[in-house]
Amino acid sequence: MITPPPARADLSCPSCGAPLPTDTRFVAWCPSCDWNVDPGGSAAVQDVPAGRSARREEARRRAGHLAVERLYADVSAEPDRRPGRDRALLSASALAGAVHLVTAVLAGGSLWLLVTGNTVARAFGAAGFFLAFMLRPRLGRLRRDEWSLNRADAPRLHALADRVAAALQAPPVHLVRVTPEFNASYGRVGLRRRGVLTIGLALWEVLTPQERIALLGHEFGHAVNGDARRGLWLHSAVVTLDHWYETTRPVRTPAGRSDALFQVAEGIAGLLMLVPHTLAGLLLRLLDRLTLRTGQHAEYLADDLAARVGSSAATRSMLEALVLHDSVEALFRRQAAVRRTGAASRTPPGAADDSGLWDELRQYIASVPGTERARRIRVSALRMGSVDSTHPPTHLRIRLCEARGPREAALTADAAETAAVEAELAPLRARAARAVFSSGRW
Ligand SMILES: [Zn+2]
Ligand SMILES: [Zn+2]
Structure with a gap:
């Protein structure tokens, strides 16, 4: 049973004098003038972020908000319009095609090396084929679980x-x-x-x-x-990129492995992974923006x-x-x-x-x-x-x-x-x- 909440003594808004909600479990705010409506967030919303990258991030956030509001205006003006194939979506589809092509070329090239190459080439072919297998588009499986x-x-x-x-x-x-x-x-x-x-x-x-x-x-x-993001073509490309992003994430030294040789090896591996990791992250962000x-x-x-x-x-x-x-x-x-x-x-x-x-x-x-x-x-x-x-x-x-x-x-x-x-x-x-x-x- 929920016990009745203690009532706040009748208070009025310091800004406009209207009565405030009386339930003490919740924030005292003014429904008439919005006084104290967001005590935890108002400072963060108004603060101008310091530093160039923070300002860039803020500019990106504002541009994102504007795009969201523009879409709302368009959708509310045309109730019968369905999600169309605009230029951004076509670019996203092309990007997804490039992702699939990389996997296909890697698989095909590795297979060719495996079939036609000498011993060294075959070893590269096997490694490439394994990589292509790991990066294959994943469509998910119907898995029953406890839920x-x-x-x-x-x-x-x-x-x-x-x-x-x-x-x-x-x-x-x-x-x-x-x-x-x-x-x-x-x-x-x-x-x-x-x-x-x-x-x-x-x-x-x-x-x-x-x-x-x-x-x-x-x-x-x-x-x-008609959500193209959930279609086979785009969705599988995002899942593949996600997989690239996660598998190339630089690893941290496990506790107890502080020897110099291990750290050098880890540094080299980290550098090798940095390019595909960053690229996968950028492509994911780009796809996200193009399909927003x-x-x-x-x-x-x-x-x-x-x-x-x-x-x-x-x-x-x-x-x-x-x-x-x-x-x-x-x-x-x-x-x-x-x-x-x-x-x-x-x-x-x-x-x-x-x-x-x-x-x-x-x-x-x-x-x-x-x-x-x-x-x-x-x-x-x-x-x-x-x-x-x-x-x-x-x-x-x-x-x-x-x-x-x-x-x-x-x-x-x-x-x-x-x-x-x-x-x-x-x-x-x-x-x-x-x-x-x-x-x-x-
Ligand atoms: Zn008020
Ligand atoms: Zn939904």
Whole structure:
């Protein structure tokens, strides 16, 4: 049970005199004039960074913000436009082609050396072929793990996902994963591009049944929104570059290896790796920039599809819930600390009732007052915050959802269906809670 929060004595805004929110658990700020709206971030936003590289970084950040705002203006002006093949996307596709070509030439050249060369050439061929194998485009594999739920485990959840997919004319997913995180994702793996839906329980639990349908609508929207970044050509090039970047990362001297010879060898290896590592990093950044516009446009379209299937009201409130990430993390941290010290009165350490965490989470999030939710959205707007680097800022997604006007839900779930899905998630709910307590992240 969440005990009622202590109320702050009636205070008024030192700037405009309007009354301030009274819940002492949260920041005192003024919804009328934004006084103290972002106590942790306002200084950072206004500070002029020192140093040339910091200023360059700041200029890049501002240019990025301008590009994001320009895209928002374009997308809101033309609701029916789909992500197109602009010059940036064509350049990204050409860059991806160059990445694939390097791998192909390396594999072909090495094979040629292996077949036609002398002993020394064959040794180079074998090494080159091994390298090409290591750098091959990776398409991912359909891997079941402890978070997977197949159709037999969760028929009602799969049926709900199928209904959302069918409403959007998206193919059904092959695998549903339910993890502890505060997020959700949709991906395609393997040559057959089979769909994998991942639902983060921390997010799912704080959403209403209709908001969950909107969330599924957004995720399945990724299957039909024409996002070129998720296509085989671009995605596999990014994965390959990522692999280059990670495998060429300079290694650190392990503890206990401080001899000069080892350090010289490490220095030479580091120098050899520096060029491909830097190049891979630059190419990754370039690809990211070239696909920013089309990728974010596709995300807005996925939100439109979410509204079509789950209603615009549910999509909007689902998006508003995304800014509560910090509150979820704070609750996890608190509950994990309580567990560690064994001070929990209801749930001593090691108790079987781990899934009580999700009830605590739901109650806590429900107790966050509207003024604090509004503050989080304003802070998100000030910081241009988004769920990750691929999504547009959350406040712009909310604004676009409002601008599109009200839309009724194409799909709903009745109480029996919602309860059946809840029951199917029960085993994973306990496992996910144990993961939260034992991960050490909180
Ligand atoms: Zn004020
Ligand atoms: Zn998305």
